[in-house]
Amino acid sequence: MHLGIPKKSDLKPRGRNRSILPLPASFRHTLRTYKPNKIIYIIIGLIIFINWLFNGYFTTFLLSSSSSSSSSSKRGFNHLTNQEALQTLQKNHGIYKNEIIVNTNYIFPPIEHAPLLRELTLDKLFKSKLNVDTQEKVYMYNEDEDLNDVNEIKDKSNKENPLDQARKAFKEHGHKVFRSSSSNKKSSPEVVLVTGVDFEQFELSHLTKIVQNRVDYAHANKYGLYVRWIQEFIPSLQEFNNDYKWAKLFIMRAAMHAFPNAKYFWYLDEDSLIMRNDIELISYILEPDSLDPIMLRDQPLIVPNGAIKTYKNVHAKDIKFVITQSKTGLNTDSFILQNEIYGKGLLEFWLDPLMRKYPTFVNSDEDALTHILQWHPVLLSKSTVVPGRTICSLHNSNTAGEDDDVLYYQDGDFVVNFKGCDVHRTCELVLDMYLKKMNPDE
Known part of the structure; x- marks a missing residue:
């Protein structure tokens, strides 16, 4: 699941002798058919199983080992962060195609x-x-x-x-x-x-x-x-x-x-x-x-x-x-x-x-x-x-006893945030209070 955490029950075998991951049919056929030289064919079956488990990457690696370095780099993000890619001019625009240059x-x-x-x-x-x-x-x-x-x-x-x-x-x-x-x-x-x-x-x-x-x-x-x-x-x-x-x-x-x-x-x-x-x-x-x-x-x-x-x-x-x-x-x-x-x-x-x-x-x-x-x-x-008082000190009407608090606004702080004022309909009141702190002579 992309969002959320799987439950333990999702990982348990559903039958008495079933594996958590069902074996591919090719592997079961190998074990059932080739009884002589069991060790050799079990190894072949394991290769088939590993290939299935990793979505074919194992076989791809065997067939293209000579170009493994280039293929692995394509699966990463290095090709997007090198200077050539970063300097490429991207022809994009915002919501609107017609822009007004200012x-x-x-x-x-x-x-x-x-x-x-x-x-x-x-x-x-x-x-x-x-x-x-x-x-x-x-x-x-x-x-x-x-x-x-x-x-x-x-x-x-x-x-x-x-x-x-x-x-x-x-x-x-x-x-x-x-x-x-x-x-x-x-x-x-x-x-x-x-x-x-x-x-x-x-x-x-x-x-x-x-x-x-x-x-x-x-x-x-x-x-x-x-x-x-x-x-x-x-x-x-x-x-x-x-x-x-x-x-x-x-x-x-x-x-x-x-x-x-x-x-x-x-x-x-x-x-x-x-x-x-x-x-x-x-x-x-x-x-x-x-x-x-x-x-x-x-x-x-x-x-x-x-x-x-x-x-x-x-x-x-x-x-x-x-x-x-x-x-x-x-x-x-x-x-x-x-x-x-x-x-x-x-x-x-x-x-x-x-x-x-x-x-x-x-x-x-x-x-x-x-x-x-x-x-x-x-x-x-x-x-x-970073601490709240660096770029977002919180307003609190009950400031007594909170002089050492890292969240709430104190005189001299850079920014005050009156989060939630809309709920209590006090935004205008709180704003004017802090504007007076900024300009006490006005």
Whole structure:
């Protein structure tokens, strides 16, 4: 079973004298027919059995021993990680084939459109059809029709309806990508800060403060910024009825496409606030000398007593994925991916339909990630858990007696995460409280 653990009963013989693995018919025929020279034919039978057991690899090895080195390399991943393969130009694109090239490091939607988009509703932002089984609307991407809609809006009089303006901006935003000019290839930012914002859940004031916080930090450190409406990914989320939490991964993938030459991508959930613009991410945590002392080695992925733990002997220079934990497990509200083959591979594996449609993972991207790291040692060896207060200090209204806690926010911390504020409807209140901490004179 690919997902889950087989039961002991699955491995027991079904009959009194039956083997766990049934013998192939060719082997049984050999033992039954050739009684003289039994030893020779038993050896032949064993070869047939071993060949069957290993799906024909044994015979393949005997027949092609002269080219064994080349065939074995094809079964590995070395041919994908050599310099020739990594430097090959890949002609790919995001959700949309038609792209809008921009020369700014800051790609974010007009946040002032949030109330208008809420008024438009998804019905006027997407094409839809009715699912006959569930009687629910299914929203679809249709790039050609969307572009026709945009062109129709452009052809109208100069005095556009505000709703039309909001709809046009919503449809165009996902097409925007940053591309360095041929004369200035180094103009791409090294780090891109990524955030998804939800116009259905939060009011305009909250969204404005969050995006302005990201703009201020990116500007202070000369980073890129990539922000998308979560609702842009509704058709993808509906495919397997995934929770909105999964949108962060689609946004992260889109950011990597929009900024292909950036080295690091930091996803930070909208329920978080950057408290210090003076902390530069690379020197703070991403350089090996900075990362090595704070890596939580031999740390259970499922705290406190999970069986699978981070590796003891992994080196900081080999880390491609940095994440923190809450009291129960991995916290995907803040994580950093390096833009290279292992970082991209982890993201694609995480987003694979096999993960998104598995019943246990439909509502939890965190559980899916935990499964991946528990069952795939190569990806675990490229990942590390760091203390929560490095990039994701948790808000807690009961701070007394927790001065030495490695999870909860303390004055001077880099980022505060008010995870779960939507459940208690306190997001705006908590956000304003921390903004006052940042700017006590205002």
